Amino acid sequence: MTDHAHDLARVQEATERLLSAASALDNAALAEPSRLPGWTRGHVLAHIARNADALVNVLEGRPMYLSAEIRDADIERDAPRPLETHITDVRDSAARFDAAGAAQDDWDREVELRNGITDIAARLPFRRWAEIELHHVDLGAGQELEDVPAEFTERETEFLAQRFLGHADVPATRLSDGTRTWDTGRETDDPEITVTGTPADLLGWLAGRREGTALEVKGGELPALPPL
Template identity: 75%
Template sequence: MIDHARDLVSVHDATERLLTAVGKMDDAAVREPSRLPGWSRGHVLAHLARNADALVNVLEGRPMYADASVRDADIERDAPRPLEVQLTDLRESAARFQDTGAAPADWSRTVELRNGVTDVAARVPFRRWVEVELHHVDLGIGYRLEDLPADFVARETDFLAERFAGHPDVPPTRLTDGTRAWRTGREADGPEVTVTGSPADLLGWLAGRRAGTGLTVAGGTLPALPPL
């Protein structure tokens, strides 16, 4: 069951970890490459701030972004800013998201995200939690997939396995960390590929953060996953 109030607390806690870590950087570090191809750390920080405002738009019934070009232009505009400006923007945009999440609302309503994707409003705080946690890892400043909260890893693995379920380009695949198991890809019309690894390695592969290092594969080759 989705608990948006609990997820808002998790978003707050994750944001505080992020702000503390980013606060130890300097302006030169902001300009250095992140782990995301083509993005500096400043791009990641700018995206996180603008994403918070975009999700406020979603919760308040407005388009998430005016269009893709505006989204990209805003990130490019904000990426070169000094650390102190980035921190202030992160903090203030996060507060706006938390304030919007705390307002009385019908959390069972359907909201629209990017590219026509819809979801229940109650899942929006979890979506923001995903942004904060994974992009903290993307900064490459010492926070690793192995450092993510265990409940977050389990839920995001659930979410991504479900996202790829039924995808025609992904073969029937069973994922397991030795304790839990998930299925994804096409409906089983033959032998399944079984992918085994640690929770962090499985999530890293599903989320496009790791190429499959640390995973073992039986019954075929490691499936190529579509971009998120």
């Protein structure tokens, strides 16, 4: 069962770690490329702030974004701002998300995210946690996938494996970190491909942050995954 209160606390902890790392940067560093193609570090911080406000919209019953074009334009608008403005925006938007979470009284209701994706409200805090942890890595400011909490790595690996489960374009694949296993791709009792690696390498491949060259693949080639 999803524990939204637990996940809200993890969001706060992850946000503080992100803010600490970002505060050590300077304006010149913000203008440098992040690990996301076409985005500077300023773009990453702008997205983190605007995502918090978007999830507030969802929690309060409004559309997550008015449109994809407005979402992208807001990030482009905010990306060039000075560091101090970014830090304040990330902190203030995080506080708005925390307040919206504290005000919820129906965590079992269905909510709609981008592109028609639906979920229950109780899973939104974990989705926010994922945004912060993965984009902290994308920032290129010291955090690697090996540094994120083990609980997050396991849960996000399971979430992404489930996301691709039943996808017609992904061959039936069993994932293993040497201790745990997950199935993804086309559903079958006997997956044709086995992919084994460290927790960080598995997560990096599933999340589109690593090419998967460090993974051991048996039964075929490493599957190409659809974009998230």
